[in-house]
Amino acid sequence: MDGVSPKFVLPETFDGVRMEITGQLGMIWELVKAPVIVPLLQLAVYICLLMSVMLLCERVYMGIVIVLVKLFWKKPDKRYKFVPIQDDEELGSSNFPVVLVQIPMFNEREVYKLSIGAASGLSWPSDRLVIQVLDDSTDPTVKQMVEMECQRWASKGINIRYQIRENRVGYKAGALKEGLKRSYVKHCEYVVIFDADFQPEPDFLRRSIPFLVHNPNIALVQARWRFVNSDECLLTRMQEMSLDYHFTVEQEVGSATHAFFGFNGTAGIWRIAAINEAGGWKDRTTVEDMDLAVRASLRGWKFLYLGDLQVKSELPSTFRAFRFQQHRWSCGPANLFRKMVMEIVRNKKVRFWKKVYVIYSFFFVRKVIAHWVTFCFYCVVLPLTILVPEVKVPIWGSVYIPSIITILNSVGTPRSIHLLFYWILFENVMSLHRTKATLIGLFEAGRANEWVVTAKLGSGQSAKGNTKGLKKFPRIFKLPDRLNTLELGFAAFLFVCGCYDFVHGKNNYFIYLFLQTMSFFISGLGWIGTYVPKELFCDHIWPEDYFFTKRYSRRREDTISKLPDSLLSQILSHLPTTKEAVRTSVLSKRWKSLYLLIPSLVLNANEFPNHNSFVSFIDKFLAFSKEQNSILHKLKLSVKKNVNDPPCVTRWLDSVSSSKLNNLDVECLVNRKFLEAIPQNLYVCDTLVYLRLHRVSLCEFVDSVSLPCLKTLVLEHNVYANDVTLESFISSSPVLEDLSIVRMVPDNIKEGTGVFIDAPRLNYLKFEDDLSDSKVITNSRSLAKVNIVFVFSENDTADVIDLPKRDMIRNFFTSISGVTDMKLSSHIVEFLHYNNEFDPMVLPQFCNLSRLKLKVSKSCLKMLPTLLERCPNLNSLGLVLDFYKSNGKARKIRASSVPRCLQSSLENVEIKRFNGEAARMEVARYFVENSLVLKKLVLDIGCSTMEKGFYITEQGFSMFRDLLALPRPSSATREDRISFLPDHLLCEILSDVPTKTAVVTSVLSTRWRTIWLSTPVLDLHTHDFPNFTAFASFISSNPYYLIKKWINNAVTRKVQHLDILYPWFLEKMPPSIYTCESLVSLKLSDVLLADSEYFSIPCLKIMHLVNSIYTNGAFLEKLISSCPVLEDLTVVKDRDAEYDFEALRVRSQSLKSLVVDIDGHTYMDSENTGKAVVIDAPGLNYLSLKDKQSTSFVISKLSLSAKVNVNVSFDMDFDTDVIDSSKRSVVRTFFTMLSTFPYLIRFNAVFYNSDLGKLPNILQSCPNLKSLVLELEEFKMNDLLVLSSSSVPECLRSSLEHVEIKTLIRGAVAEMELVKYFLENSAVLKKLKLCLRRGRMNEESIILMELLGLRRCSPSCEVVVQLEDERGVACRRRTGEDMISLLPDHLLCQILSDVPTKTAVVTSVLSTRWRTIWLSTPVLDLHTHDFPNVTAFASFITWFLELSKGSSCLHKLKLALVSERPIQDISSESSSWDLAFVRGHLDPYYFMTQWIDNAVTRKVKHLDILYPWIFGMMPLSIYTCVTLVSLKIQNVSLADTENVSLPRLKTMHLENNIYATDALLEKLVSCPVLEDLTVVRKGDTVYDFEVLRVRSQSLKSLVVVLIGREWWYKACRVAVIDAPGLKYLSLKDSKFTSYVISSLSSSAKVDIDVSFDVDNDLATDRSVVRSFFTMLSSVRNMIISQTTSEGICVFLKHEPLPQFPYLIRLHAVLYNADLGNLPNILESCPNLKSLVLELSNLKEEELLILSASVPKCLRSSLEYVEIKTPIRGVVSEIELVKYFLENSAVIKKLKMCLRSGRMNEESNIFVQLLKFRRCLMCRVLTRLSNCKCTVKYAVVMRDRIHRDR
Secondary structure: OOOOOHHHHHHHHHHHHHHHHHHHHHHHHHHHHHHHHHHHHHHHHHHHHHHHHHHHHHHHHHHHHHHHHHHOOOOHHHHOOOOOOOOEOOOEOOOOOOEEEEEEEOOOOOOHHHHHHHHHOOOOOHHHEEEEEEEOOOOHHHHHHHHHHHHHHHOOOOOEEEEEOOOOOOHHHHHHHHHOOOHHHHHOOEEEEOOOOOEOOOOHHHHHHHHHHHOOOEEEEEEEEEEOOOOOOHHHHHHHHHHHHHHHHHHHHHHHHOOOOOOOOOOEEEEHHHHHHOOOOOOOOOOHHHHHHHHHHHOOOEEEEEEEEEEEEOOOOEHHHHHHHHHHHHHHHHHHHHHHHHHHHHOOOOOHHHHHHHHHHHHHHHHHHHHHHHHHHHHHHHHHHHHOOOOOOOHHHHHHHHHHHHHHHHHHOHHHHHHHHHHHHHHHHHHHHHHHHHHHHHHOOOOOOOOOOOOOOOHHHOOHHHHHHHHOOOOOOOHHHHOOHHHHHHHHHHHHHHHHHHHHOOOOOHHHHHHHHHHHHHHHOOOOEOOOOHHHHOOOOOOOOOOOHHHHHOOOOOOHHHOOHHHHHHHHHOOOOHHHHHHHHHOOOHHHHHHHHOOEEEEEHHHOOOHHHHHHHHHHHHHHHHHHOOOOOEEEEEEEOOOOOOOOHHHHHHHHOOOOOOEEEEEEEOOHHHOOEOOHHHHHOOOOOEEEEEOOEEOOOOOOOOOOOOOEEEEEOOEEOOHHHHHHHHHOOOOOOEEEEEEOOOOOOOOOOEEEEEOOOOOEEEEEEOOOOEEEEEOOOOOOEEEEOOOOOHHHHHOOOOHHHHHHHHHHHHHOOOOOEEEEOHHHHHHHHHHHHHOOOOOOOOOOOOEEEEEEEHHHHHHHHHHHHOOOOOOEEEEEEEOOOOOOOOOOOOOOOOOHHHHHOOOEEEEEOOOOOHHHHHHHHHHHHHOOOOOEEEEEOOOOOOOOOOOOOHHHHHHHHHHHOOOOOOOOOOOOHHHHOOHHHHHHHHOOOOHHHHHHHHHOOOHHHOHHHHOOOOOOOHHHOOOHHHHHHHHOOOOOOOHHHHHHHHHHOOOOEEEEEOOOOOOEOOHHHHHOOOOOEEEEEOOEEOOOOOOOOOOOOEEEEEOOEEOOHHHHHHHHHOOOOOOEEEEEEOOOOOOOOOEEEEEOOOOOEEEEEEOOOOOOOHHHOOOEEEEEOOOOOEEEEEEOOOOEEEEEOOOOOOEEEEEEOOOOOOOOHHHOHHHHHHHHHHHHHOOOHHHOOEEEEEEEHHHHHHHHHHHHOOOOOOEEEEEEEOOOOOOOOOOOOOOOOHHHHHOOOEEEEEEEEOOOHHHHHHHHHHHHHOOOOOEEEEEEOOOOOOHHHHHHHHHHOOOOOOOOOEEEEEEOOOOOOOEEEOOOOOOHHHOOHHHHHHHHOOOOHHHHHHHHHOOOHHHOHHHHOOEEEEEHHHOOOHHHHHHHHHHHHHHHHHOOOOOEEEEEOOOOOOHHHHHHOOOHHHHHHHHHHHOOOHHHHHHHHHHHHOOOOEEEEEOOOOOOEOOHHHHHOOOOOEEEEEOOEEOOOOOOOOOOOOEEEEEOOEEOOHHHHHHHHOOOOOOEEEEEEEOOOOOOOOEEEEEOOOOOEEEEEEEOOHHHOOOOOEEEEEOOOOOEEEEEEOOOOEEEEEOOOOOOEEEEEEOOOOOOOOHHHHHHHHHHHHHOOOOOEEEEOHHHHHHHHHHHOOOOOOOOOOOOEEEEEEEOOOHHHHHHHHHOOOOOOEEEEEEEOOOOOOOOOOOOOOOHHHHHOOOEEEEEEEEOOOHHHHHHHHHHHHHOOOOOEEEEEEOOOOOOHHHHHHHHHHOOOOOOOOEEEEEEOOOOOOOOOOOOOHHHHHHHO
């Protein structure tokens, strides 16, 4: 023990511990290795060897097949039919199919021009090619660039469409699917898909489309990719080697063996029908192209791969993009394999070996095994065997098999064979990502559906000489930015294994492992391909698709960076947004923070991923600016906040308001309850020039407000503390020039306030305010441009009758009348349109206005001339047509005169939203036809997505042709444009009108006097002449130069169309007609045709012979056979002529239409027997036979497509001769010749009731009949119908789909049996159409219910029932789902309330649910005509009111009782109900009173009672109905009452009623909101009122009709009218009543038909007349009847009429005797502008003496005169016209109506009128009295008259 040293003991202890740990680890490894590690690793080796063998077999198989294909296989154009599509001059482009080219894009900034330009350059007819750019870009700049590129090509005539989506659902598949839904794609047969970087050659379609056209079983033609940037870097060379093998071997083998391969997603042509059959595009995986290809193949479609058809494309040159691409290409197929493997197994349409090929070879080996074996074997298992020497890998598995596979893969790219070793190492690296992606797809993990678009740099656009620059790595990029940790981890693992093999191994695997380690290490460091810095993808800098990569890697000397920072900041400040300036931060270290020094900040919250990053960026920017003391001149922010986001805008504005801020634009998109306030120091910013505030809060000012430099102020939807705040804010800007105010929502301004603008320096004003009550603008002399959107609200419109309100509106427009540029919204135009009816002077003259923009709705089009009339110097007009889809014909824009600007100044017109619709065409027509100085008319035809571009379709060409064909007006001082045409062209024009019309043109000028004589047409009728002598004299100078010689003359002059109609048999027609070589059409009626030896009419195509006489039967046959090109022949004999033919023979090879009508009486003698009709026309398309004389018919060679109309009697007596076998033989033979019954599709027949039983036998002869139309004759109600039921005709079981019975169904037994027969036996019937007779209330409902209850054999049969006198279908029942029945009951009640009660009742038969719905409608609208008697009428109403008690309201009660007998006669009827109705409660009117009381209780709104005689007292409840809005009562008695309260009554019509007292009517009229009142008293009754008092402040329309015999009137009757708001007053009084009219509005229209009882000797009568017209002296529009005019003329004999200083329009009816007082009447109207006259009792020779003094209105104001009575040429009429023409100094238009007489009468009158002296601008318009439309004969100016003289 003494010999033991401590120094010896401690080291020994330490070594023991160390050896113990190592030994334990080694022991554990040895214990685990043998039983666990070695077997598992050995199993992995076996599995990898098996997968290697599988992959080897697949590669060898494809190698053998590709060799056989190249050596022995036929080329595609030999295996499939291929005929190139050639251009055809005759067919044009119609033989080319319509092809759609789809180009999906996503932020393709660098390459978007390549694909669009290449697609636009395809060699294919432009009208058969549609290019569709599907842009899913999220960068607005890129979207704008792509859209502009599309517009550029569209302007060159390319049919290109730019389509965008609101979201990216489905990514590429979603975009392609959405593109196929467009309407213009329906006409396309094929779709071609190109990615954004693909550039097809021009002949791409011509080399591929023929395979699809001529081989209907081919669904897809795939082209090969050719890479334009394969030499850019080593990464692209490696990709080229992989993809070339895919196209050269894999695609070629699949196409040649199984006609299947995976679609590559681009450079392919699909048949659209195959896409639709396969289910369309689906986005369930990231390989939507492969998904579609597999589904289409499983449905039997074949695919074709064309290796020699190549398309340029670009390879991803960045390792980052390549990794994302490989992840998608590996994950997608594995995921698709998971989802479709069982679908492929269960498919029965494809053969077994194809299933094996798809599942095993295509999916399992290539898409799964190939990735797994590469990574697991060579990168995991093989290195692990080095660490476990017990596991051996045979050399054939580790060396030989991979070598063979590598050699086989190299055949695709022989030029890269020297890079094969690098390719092996690179593929092993990429197998890591592919294996990971495959596992994600198989197990559908988190990234299974991740879609990252492969970025393109546009490298193919550069020259190859610049590729070296791409491989230089910029020094400023830091190493951590490029690290890929997964690759570096595997590099470390392989390095350890390689070192272990180097030390302990014997197989020399370390060589491979070290090389593979270097590959993983290089990839892990990102030293491969072109590098893109990660800074471009940071959150605070906007992501782009490597936009700067190419420019940065290829940069040259940077000269702009030599500039100083201050200058660079100024340059960056001119960029549109701060976003563009921030992008410069990646250029260099110096540029990194340079953008922070720019004096502007323009940001949008939508450009940031979230609100926090947006706020953070602005805070950092402002903090840096404050730190650097930089000046911020411009701040523009668009902030989008949620409720929970903290306030930030106030803080920012507070920090910048102290700096020298010039431009401030703040937009806050936030809930109005959480608006941010503007800081106080902003109100005193002395540098602010532009300020826009949107949705912010302006609080009260602590100090004064001072904005001395503010020139532009925009306030939109803000909230103000009070009205003083807003006023102080605006008035604080002394130099304000542009002001925009938008107030459309409540903003704390008090209600009832107004807007007062006093800004003498204001230049521009935008006004959008419907909250203020008044709007006043003063000192607007400098205002040059205004934009008025919403200024006047609905309250202003409602109060337009209020004079102060009208003055406010008029003053508003007067204050802006000096502007030069104005824009009006559709709301303002509608307001002006409504207001113009009440106040035509609301708009002043805009004399300085040169530019006007309007938005006009269709209902306000007639306001357009009025607006233009107020702009006399307008130069440019912009119209936006705000139309909905128009139905029906468009109304023409009418105006009394053409606006002045259209005649003198308007040069440019632009119409937007123009699509060729009828209403829009009328707008364009108005300007083209009326604008004398128009230089440019621009029609903006917008496409679906491109606002400024469109391609011209056939519809567009048609639209332009219509516009170009519109007539253009000629100025009064210029030459008539049509007169410039040569004479021969004018003759051609006149030849298209009748000769009578052509003759009228002779009065136009000296040149036109004889032009009509040269026309090659003579079209006359004796009705145009007074007698036959005048008719003959006009044709020739010799009146006895008869028609025979006229025809000879016409034949000599090569007549082409000869039409002779004569009322009696003429002498023989001249023989020259039979040899006329130029004759094309011959129509002869009632003429005699003599025989001739020679017939030759070679050009005749149409021949109609009506009631003509032929010398013998052979004549007609010769005539027909002499026409070799005859197509249309009509032979009519409807008289019993003495001369007739025995046989009618028609033989013609060219005949297409034949009509034979022989309808004379049949004579039962020997001369009339044996007549025959022989027809031999094989080309006949239409044959009509109506023959009651012929007994024999021979028809041969009738075409199957011919339509036959047969009305032949066969000369049979059907009662006795039906058993005659010879006549039956004739019938049988006739129909045998028409034996097209097997092909008969449509059959129309007329049956008697007795013959209807044979209908099944007839149908049995038509086995393929589809449509049957029946007309029934002589049906009796109780006649029975027995139809054969033993066998159903074949057509009813298989083909008959449509049956129509045209005869009215009255419910007869035979009719119902016929309908039942079709419904129960027609198995395929789709529609049965019937017509019911409209009877009393429920008759048609009973028939309809019976019809609908019949069983139907066809499940899809539809019964359509139509009432006799209704145009639409009254009841229609379908077997499918009834969509309207899905609506709730309350909505159905609303629908039924809009129709009469009778119609609503009919719906009760539709279903069980509909049975009682009509009882809930709040309307009862009935007429006694709907019921058989009054008893039924009363019974129904009482029953309805009793059953509908549950309904709370009855909004409308309308009852019309009309009877021709008194009610007492009804008591004679036997019905007990009648007696109860007549005698119940001792009051015959008890029920009516009860009904009205019931309605009042149920809150009736509309009450309308019509009675045929004086009714009993109305119930008193009617006087206190608080809900009544409209009251119309006739022939009732109204009892007196003290309490009358109708607070809501607006319309009241009282006709022939009895009033208890005069005060009762006055009480009724005093309703507070009454607007429309009509009081009518017709007939003779002792019950009458002495005083009619009408006092109402709300009344707008008053009609008073007092007509009766003289003894009926009281001795003194007075009418007192006090209604200041009256707009229309009509007085009709047959015996004058004393009227007291006060407070009449100046805008009221007055219609007077009052008989003045004026005695020549009584001054009191004249005083009454004078007082009456004095009360009407303020009106502007007056109508005077004939009776009133007569009284006025008597009054004028004693004294003049009172003055009417405001009268503008006068319509008067005058006797001839009173016409001389017309100047005196006009003298009382000094400002009259329009005069309309109707003349009565004018005598032929009676003279008219008018006063020599000219009234003032003729000298100064009268512009329009119209004489409605047709002018016959009477002396007084001519004198009247002469009076106006010669005395009216300012008249613009004189309109008259000429009586349409004989040939030249109206022309003589017209020439006489034109000789009168007139005003310079006077236009004379005439029309014929019997024409429906006005015919303008001339618009004549005085200088033209002088020239013609």
